[in-house]
Amino acid sequence: MAAPTDVLTPGGSGGETSGDADGLAIRTLPPTDVYSALDTSPRGLTTEAADTRLRRFGSNELPRAAHPAMWRQLAAQFTDLFAVVLLVASAITALAYTLQEPRDPGTLQLAVAILAVVVLNASIGFAQEYSAERTAESLQAMVPHTCRVLRDAVLRELPARELVRGDVVILEAGDAVSADCRLVEAHDITVNNAAITGESDAVGRGHEPDQQGPVLEARNCLFMGTDVVAGTAKAVVFATGRSTEFGRIFQLTAAAPRQKTPLQHQVASMARRVAGAALAVGSLLFAVRLPAGQDLVSAFVFALGVMVALVPEGLPATLSVSLAIGVRRMARRHALVKQLLAVEALGSTTVVCTDKTGTLTQAEMTVVQVWAGGVMHTVSGVGYEPAGEVTDPEPVRAALRAAALCSNARLVPPSDGGRWHVLGDTTEGALLVAAAKAGLDRAAEEAAAPRVGEHPFDSVRKLMSTVHSGDHGYHACVKGAPQELLERCTAIDRQGEVIALTDALRAEVMTVNDELATQGLRVLAAARRELSGPHPDRDTVESGLTFLGLVGMLDPPRPEVREAVAACHRAGIRVVMVTGDHPLTAEAVARRVGIVRHSAPTVVTGARLNELDDDALDGLLAGQGDLLLCRVSPEHKMRVVTAFQRRLEVVAVTGDGANDAPALKHADIGVAMGASGTDVAREAAVMVLLDDSFASIATAVRLGRSVYQNIRKFLVYVFSSNIGELGPIIAATFAGFPLVPISAVQILAIDLGSDVLPALALGAERPEDDVMDRPPRSRHERLFSAAVMGRILFLGGIQALCGCAVFFWHVNGSGIPFSHFTEDNAVYREAITLVQAGIVISQFFIALTLRTERESVFRAGLLSNPWLLAAGGIGLVWMSGISYWPLLQNVFNTAPIAVTDWAVLAVLGVLPLAADEARKWSLRRRHSSRTVEQGGKR
Incomplete structure (x- = not known):
């Protein structure tokens, strides 16, 4: 008996019932009853009926993702805390210029310079990060453009977007399925469901009723995005657009939030701390200067200069470009990174949830015995x-x-x-x-x-x-x-x-x-x-x-994967296989590639995952043994990723099918296959492996770890310079000197003109040999760790003392009382030029010593990073132009300095390098002593 026509409400991109619900009902009917259940006939729909359904329920396509306008994305670059602080500083400086009497052109120059820095940083960030997500478009691109449909009893070729529920479609080998369909005639038909299930094995399908299991396993149903491998068939559409299984995956992907990387959290935290420190120190010095007799506006401009000294103006641009260097290096190793911050996040990965087919294996069946x-x-x-x-x-x-x-x-x-x-x-x-x-x-x-x-x-x-x-x-x-x-x-x-x-x-x-x-x-x-x-x-x-x-026969493992998995294990990274395949097949492949190293791995199927609550799942994942997750669905993958993240793990997920897209987007690092993967997987991921090999992940982790170490190096470089700039200003304030030893415009010249290139050169340092023999860093580890802060204060303190010494040596040597100094005084202009030149020279030597943590820079080779030497040379040329070129002298209020002064500055500049070499020698000696003691105890 035919099912009544109102049993199933027609679905579509705007339908009221899901394809899953429709499939569960439709699959149980005999082929002859399918037509009446979907209000159609073996002759197909009439053109009038099809048009009515198309108008009512919408076209057979997925909704396009809404992207923010370009101007909004650009405007977002100005919401960074560093940018906000600098914008406020620029606005207040411009206001101070209007209140000054007489007006000081230097104040206006400072306001314009700060604004220019913000615009420059925003432009670089926008250019590097502009990559709108087009997941919905990619899903739509996977849907075939045309299909063969019976309309008015005539076989027609129609655009796939015009398919509606109840359409009768004709399929043969090589066709792609355009919507979710129930077979009513099947002649030796097999289909490849890789886009939905992630497994590329061809499976047979028939038209007989099917009563058991989830709809994706129904032997009489075909699904949008899959391919007909062999045979012919006639089928009736029961779900289109968003109501299909493909549409369900789209909704999961769209709903999955893009996770912030550890570096994003740490940079935001650093920005808050630095901004707070700048405001606090600036306010303190403003409060000190005002009672000393300085007028309100001058004291305020001075405090703003101090804030500018503390805010690393060039850091956002340096960070973006340094990450871009990492992106280029990864691209040369077949890993395409779409988001800059993902480069560093790879280095903090603690768990890799990897697909099997195509990632660990060749995705090519091969007879072996x-x-x-x-x-x-x-x-x-x-x-x-x-x-x-x-x-x-x-x-x-x-x-x-x-x-x-x-x-x-x-x-x-x-x-x-x-x-x-x-x-x-x-x-x-x-x-x-x-x-x-x-x-x-x-x-x-x-x-x-x-x-x-x-x-x-x-x-x-x-x-x-x-x-x-x-x-x-x-x-x-x-x-x-x-x-x-x-x-x-x-x-x-x-x-x-x-x-x-x-x-x-x-x-x-x-x-x-x-x-x-x-x-x-x-x-x-x-x-x-x-x-x-x-x-x-x-x-x-x-x-x-x-x-x-x-x-x-088997799908053979890639030959390079075993060593890559071993490298991940040495690096303290847990590798978990997550696959839709059979447990026996999964375990066999896992053993071949080294994921399973013990006799009894934990094998969990999707059915068992359904039985576990969150606490039980957390307990399961807490074990450190070999873990295989088999026969899992997209929802299972997302749930496992979320559970790992609850444990504060940094999770990388690999995948190639549309079924992997939600987990790829929800993971800390989504890694898609570039050669064999689907468009939706590539768009949902932040990294694409151009060679589909797991080995490229291990290489990317190695590069990501080196990126983080290099970021720390140039953070020490940049902030030690800021302390070197701030030290003389504080000393002059408490010594009662009426002017600043270094102006805010000079500070900007150092931060952007002399510091950026050496910082970038430090960011281009090659990975250290033992970088993959260290455990992953904690998600809670801060960029400004105790060791980093100690090195900043150590190197910056030496630089600040040298700056104070050279300034007061030159000022006191003139015999002019402090109260008689003005900004036009030649001795004052020479003194502030000496301070700026001294910082530039000492920063060059600090950059050299920062290349290594413990090893002597002389052992590493002074010439092994030629970019750093070139960057330092450019900084010295820039400083010479500021000192000797009249045009720049007028901008920065500087003066020429003598050859003997350069010699003195060079001697003082070497002091941070010498002191840090002594510190490294002490660390190496203590480490050697501990090693000897431990060896003796054994």
């Missing part, structure tokens, strides 16, 4: 390229010949520098490759034994058989599941001799089958029989068979 004549034969080579060999091929040729003749797939040679690939079922492709490696020419074999009949594979028999003619009559070739095929065999080929298949021999075959299966191999059996004529019935063809052998 053939058992024939009681002997196991190994097959070399991987992938679909017929390069390799079979050990002792003669005994296996009969089995591989039968398997190859009983296959419909085709091997396609590479074109335009591409790779060999399979047209049709990938399992059959692997059989064809193995036959070629055994020395069989398929074209010659087909010419010698042309096919005259076929009984296609179906899920009930689990067999496929073909009939061939030859010089000696007719024969059948059969391949399929070993147990089902063995039941139909009465004889076995043993070393070229056909003997009766006894119970003992049957048990031997099944024992070998079980051994291959426990290795994670997919096992097929091959058989043959002689026939009396060209058209026997199926039961005759598939009975009385002679068993020829077993073929074991």
Whole structure:
């Protein structure tokens, strides 16, 4: 009896019911009742009915993601705390200029300079980070553009976006499925569901009612974004657009928030602390200067200058460009990073949740073992390229010949520098490759034994058989599941001799089958029989068979993955396999690549995850043993990622299918496959592996860790300079000197003109050799750790003392009382020039010593970073121009300094380098002593 037409409300991009609910109901109906349930007929919809549904429920496409306008993205660059502080400082400085009497052009120059710095930083940040997310567009791009539909009983080719619920579509091999459909006729159809499930194996589908399991496993349903591998079919659309399984994944992806990286949190925290310190120190010095008799406006401008000295104006630009250097380095190693901050976040990764197919494996089925004549034969080579060999091929040729003749797939040679690939079922492709490696020419074999009949594979028999003619009559070739095929065999080929298949021999075959299966191999059996004529019935063809052998195949691991996994383990990174595949297959691959290192890994299926509450899941993930998550859905992946993040882990997730997109977006680091991955996965991720290899992740982690270390190096460099600038200002304030030893404009000249290039050169330092032998840093570890702050104060303090010494040495040497100094005084101009030049010179030597933590810079090689030497030289040339070029003298209120003064500054500039070398020597000595003591105790 047909289901009433109102049982299921039509869905669509704006439908009221989900495709999941529709699929669960539709799957249970006989094919003849599907039409009435969806208010259609075998002749298809009428054009009028289709247009009505299209207007009511919307087109078969996913909603496009809304992106902020470009001006909003640019404006967001000015909301950074550093930018806000500098904008306020610029505005107040401009206001102070209008209140001064007489007005000081230097105050206006300072306001303009600060504003220019903000604009420069915002421009660099916008240019580096402008990358709008287009996940919805990518999902839409995966939907085929046209499809064949019955309308008014006529087969038409229509745009896929015009499909509506109730449309009858015609499908054949090579077609992409345009919407969620229920099969009503199926002729040997197999589909690739990789875009939905993440697994690339072709699966058979039929039109009979299906009562059990989730809708994605319904054997009579096809889903948007999947591909027809073989066969033909007629199907009725039951969900379109957002109501499809693809649409459900889109909604999960859109709802998943983009996680902030650890560096984002730390930079924001640093900005708050620095801004607070700048305001506090500026306010304190303003309060000190005002009672000393300085007028309000002058004291306020002075305090603003102090704030400018403390705020690292060049830091945002330096950080962005340094991260961009890391991006370029990763790109050279086949890892494309779309968000700059993700570079550093990779270095803090503590857990990698990796997909199996295509990431750890080649995504190409390969025969590795053939058992024939009681002997196991190994097959070399991987992938679909017929390069390799079979050990002792003669005994296996009969089995591989039968398997190859009983296959419909085709091997396609590479074109335009591409790779060999399979047209049709990938399992059959692997059989064809193995036959070629055994020395069989398929074209010659087909010419010698042309096919005259076929009984296609179906899920009930689990067999496929073909009939061939030859010089000696007719024969059948059969391949399929070993147990089902063995039941139909009465004889076995043993070393070229056909003997009766006894119970003992049957048990031997099944024992070998079980051994291959426990290795994670997919096992097929091959058989043959002689026939009396060209058209026997199926039961005759598939009975009385002679068993020829077993073929074991797998999707082989990538050769470089094992070392990459070992590198992650050495680095303290936990690697967890998350796959939709069978647990036995997953464990076998995990053992081959080194993810499983112990005898009893924890294997958890999606069904078990459904039974665990959050506390139980947290307890499961808290264990440090080998963990495999199998048969999982997109929701499961997101839940696992969230659970790891609750434990304060920094989680990287790899994936290639649309089913992986929600987890990729929700992870701290989403890593998609570039070669084989889907568009939606690539758009949801922040990093794309151009070679699809897990090894590129390990390389990226190594580079990410070095980026973080380099960021710390240039933070020490920048903030030690700020202390060197602030020290003389504070000293002059408490000494009663009426003017500043270094002006705010000079500070900007140092921060942007002399400091940026050396800081960038430090950011380009190569990774240290042992960077992957250290554990991941804690999510709570701050950029300004105790060690970093200690080094800033140590180096900056020495620089500040040298700056104070050179300033007061020059001022006191003139014999002029402090109260008589003015900004136009030649001695004052020389003194502030000496302070600025002294900071520039000492910063050059500080940059040299910051290249290493403990090792002597002389041992590392002074010339091993030529960019740093060049950057330091440019800074000195810039400083010389400020001192000697009249135009710049007028801008910065500077004066020429003598050669002897340069010599004194050079001696003082070396002091931070010498002091830090002494500190490193002390650290090395203590470390050596501890090592000797520990060795003695052992």
